[in-house]
Amino acid sequence: MPSVTKDSAEARVPPAGCRALAHSNIALAKYWGKRDIERNLPDVPSLSLTLAALSTTTLVRFDPDARADEVTLNGAPAEEGAAAKIRTLLDRVRREAGLAWHAQVITGNDFPTASGLASSASGFAALALAALGAAGLSWPSPAVSALARASSVSAARSIFGGFVALEAGAAQAEPVAIDTTALRMVIAVTQTAPKKVGSTQGMLRTQDTSPYYEAWRSAAPRIYSELRGALARGDLERVGEAMEQSTLCMHATMLAAAPAISYFSPQTIAAMDCVRDLRAAGTFAYFTMDAGPHVKVLTLADRAERVRRELETVPGVHRVLVSAAGAGARIVEEP
Amino acid sequence: MPSVTKDSAEARVPPAGCRALAHSNIALAKYWGKRDIERNLPDVPSLSLTLAALSTTTLVRFDPDARADEVTLNGAPAEEGAAAKIRTLLDRVRREAGLAWHAQVITGNDFPTASGLASSASGFAALALAALGAAGLSWPSPAVSALARASSVSAARSIFGGFVALEAGAAQAEPVAIDTTALRMVIAVTQTAPKKVGSTQGMLRTQDTSPYYEAWRSAAPRIYSELRGALARGDLERVGEAMEQSTLCMHATMLAAAPAISYFSPQTIAAMDCVRDLRAAGTFAYFTMDAGPHVKVLTLADRAERVRRELETVPGVHRVLVSAAGAGARIVEEP
Numbered sequence: 001m002p003s004v005t006k007d008s009a010e011a012r013v014p015p016a017g018c019r020a021l022a023h024s025n026i027a028l029a030k031y032w033g034k035r036d037i038e039r040n041l042p043d044v045p046s047l048s049l050t051l052a053a054l055s056t057t058t059l060v061r062f063d064p065d066a067r068a069d070e071v072t073l074n075g076a077p078a079e080e081g082a083a084a085k086i087r088t089l090l091d092r093v094r095r096e097a098g099l100a101w102h103a104q105v106i107t108g109n110d111f112p113t114a115s116g117l118a119s120s121a122s123g124f125a126a127l128a129l130a131a132l133g134a135a136g137l138s139w140p141s142p143a144v145s146a147l148a149r150a151s152s153v154s155a156a157r158s159i160f161g162g163f164v165a166l167e168a169g170a171a172q173a174e175p176v177a178i179d180t181t182a183l184r185m186v187i188a189v190t191q192t193a194p195k196k197v198g199s200t201q202g203m204l205r206t207q208d209t210s211p212y213y214e215a216w217r218s219a220a221p222r223i224y225s226e227l228r229g230a231l232a233r234g235d236l237e238r239v240g241e242a243m244e245q246s247t248l249c250m251h252a253t254m255l256a257a258a259p260a261i262s263y264f265s266p267q268t269i270a271a272m273d274c275v276r277d278l279r280a281a282g283t284f285a286y287f288t289m290d291a292g293p294h295v296k297v298l299t300l301a302d303r304a305e306r307v308r309r310e311l312e313t314v315p316g317v318h319r320v321l322v323s324a325a326g327a328g329a330r331i332v333e334e335p
Numbered sequence: 336m337p338s339v340t341k342d343s344a345e346a347r348v349p350p351a352g353c354r355a356l357a358h359s360n361i362a363l364a365k366y367w368g369k370r371d372i373e374r375n376l377p378d379v380p381s382l383s384l385t386l387a388a389l390s391t392t393t394l395v396r397f398d399p400d401a402r403a404d405e406v407t408l409n410g411a412p413a414e415e416g417a418a419a420k421i422r423t424l425l426d427r428v429r430r431e432a433g434l435a436w437h438a439q440v441i442t443g444n445d446f447p448t449a450s451g452l453a454s455s456a457s458g459f460a461a462l463a464l465a466a467l468g469a470a471g472l473s474w475p476s477p478a479v480s481a482l483a484r485a486s487s488v489s490a491a492r493s494i495f496g497g498f499v500a501l502e503a504g505a506a507q508a509e510p511v512a513i514d515t516t517a518l519r520m521v522i523a524v525t526q527t528a529p530k531k532v533g534s535t536q537g538m539l540r541t542q543d544t545s546p547y548y549e550a551w552r553s554a555a556p557r558i559y560s561e562l563r564g565a566l567a568r569g570d571l572e573r574v575g576e577a578m579e580q581s582t583l584c585m586h587a588t589m590l591a592a593a594p595a596i597s598y599f600s601p602q603t604i605a606a607m608d609c610v611r612d613l614r615a616a617g618t619f620a621y622f623t624m625d626a627g628p629h630v631k632v633l634t635l636a637d638r639a640e641r642v643r644r645e646l647e648t649v650p651g652v653h654r655v656l657v658s659a660a661g662a663g664a665r666i667v668e669e670p
Contacts, residue, residue, distance in 0.1 A: 219546035252587035266601035
């Protein structure tokens with residue numbers, strides 16, 4: 001990216017800051033494992049669907065009078081771990097913009113944070129876009145995706161709408177031009193407490209100790225290719241099968257780690273059983289789980305209500321959301 | 336084994352038949368996968384504890400007037416799959432004894448059949464011993480173990496008491512001379528219905544389709560050695576850790592199969608969580624699960640009641656048994 005002098009940068013900074021919105025995404029072919037920890041590059045390819053129903057909105061304002069970066073997350077000061085990751089992204093943007101000012105960051109999710117509902121994906125996508133805008137920079141989407149990816153690999157995908165691919169070792173995600181109109185993701189929220197083992201920690205322990213990690217590295221690209229191929233030819237059953245194999249292989253790699261990492265709660269198993277029962281009864285429905293206990297179900301628009309109703313009967317399921325595919329991250333214009 | 340003529344064999348057959356009892360066993364280092372399907376040889380080494388609280392008693396009587404083998408299981412005629420496996424073992428014994436008579440087999444478990452409480456282990460161990468006795472044959476334990484193993488690999492271990500090892504590719508199990516007095520196995524019975532996928536079917540599907548099977552084949556002997564070494568030097572915490580890694584690696588291999596094989600029920604997860612909580616509170620307790628939803632917990636004699644009480648509070652746990660180590664299979668003398 002071209003560097004600019006500090007003076008010209010400050011002239012370009014909008015005093016009111018910049019507000020951006022990004023949607024969360026659910027990986028059908030899962031990302032788990034880092035090829036390069038320092039540069040935060042994924043070890044396996046992934047393919048996701050961006051979700052309209054889950055979003056983060058973030059305001060970034062660079063302020064010549066501020067004495068420090070100030071981060072408010074869902075109405076409260078962010079805890080230090082999250083704040084440090086946010087400052088790292090702001091520092092990258094300041095470096096690119098030739099800007100020395102501190103920033104005010106106000107960010108909010110419309111879903112529980114750090115619960116396995118991919119808040120870091122929408123969060124860092126919205127932050128990347130808002131920070132660039134607030135610094136007066138206008139980058140093409142692949143560069144915004146790479147900036148978000150440096151903080152959170154899955155955030156790279158939330159820059160784009162619909163189906164999105166992120167290749168193994170790639171710096172940025174890319175949209176996959178396949179129609180999403182007929183699809184829905186039904187999300188069974190089973191727990192609202194923060195998860196026990198964070199994704200990064202879980203990933204690194206898996207890489208270091210799981211006897212199945214190398215087999216995962218070999219299997220994941222094959223599952224990704226099968227899924228992408230099935231998607232391209234409209235074979236949704238094969239998409240669903242590959243999706244379930246991807247998530248189960250990912251969780252299996254973790255169960256084999258030492259100490260084991262298990263994101264399954266009793267209600268995760270009950271919801272998976274519910275999905276299998278729906279399918280046995282003829283309803284198109286396939287599950288996927290991320291680094292958390294929630295169960296996300298790929299289905300068709302005209303089956304989504306039935307899937308929602310069944311999941312609502314599962315003991316321990318608090319709430320069920322239905323989401324259509326979402327658009328990519330965008331600057332929110334003030335009314 | 337030396338062959339005998341039909342005439343001498345019939346002279347030796349006790350008219351009242353022979354009754355044998357064998358205990359079930361729980362593998363701490365799991366067996367999953369067949370090296371030789373035809374000969375039924377295990378692909379990985381396993382190490383088990385024979386359990387006093389779970390047993391099968393089997394009467395076999397060879398009868399010159401019987402027109403067919405007749406098998407009664409828990410008071411009802413055995414279904415054809417089980418009956419066919421039993422006839423195969425009887426045929427082997429008849430061949431060895433030079434005997435042509437059909438048999439009456441009456442067998443009963445003191446626990447639910449085909450539920451993942453290893454009924455085939457105690458069942459084929461008791462059957463092997465009773466069939467040999469009924470045919471007038473008296474074989475050394477390793478040969479009885481090999482006969483039982485040909486029908487059910489885990490049955491090879493139930494011929495012996497206490498800790499028992501079965502090496503990869505081995506024809507028979509062997510006792511491991513380590514004191515078991517201080518140990519208990521606490522069994523949380525979570526479901527009494529027969530399991531969805533039988534062990535053999537599940538094993539073969541895992542071998543054929545799981546991308547993790549080769550890694551399991553490599554990891555299992557290492558976990559077995561660690562567990563056996565820790566047992567020999569009395570490092571029970573390391574025994575417990577290796578035991579949990581063995582069962583989780585086994586189940587992980589199955590989750591990665593296509594279609595996936597999952598023996599976890601919601602209460603399996605809840606019981607595992609209960610064990611982790613007990614451990615976090617300072618109680619020695621480690622879990623293991625076989626091809627079924629039950630959770631078996633290794634603990635100490637003086638902690639067993641506490642573990643039982645906690646497991647009884649887990650929703651979906653029907654019943655909790657506490658077992659000390661059991662003796663090997665034996666002929667039951669009539670009073």
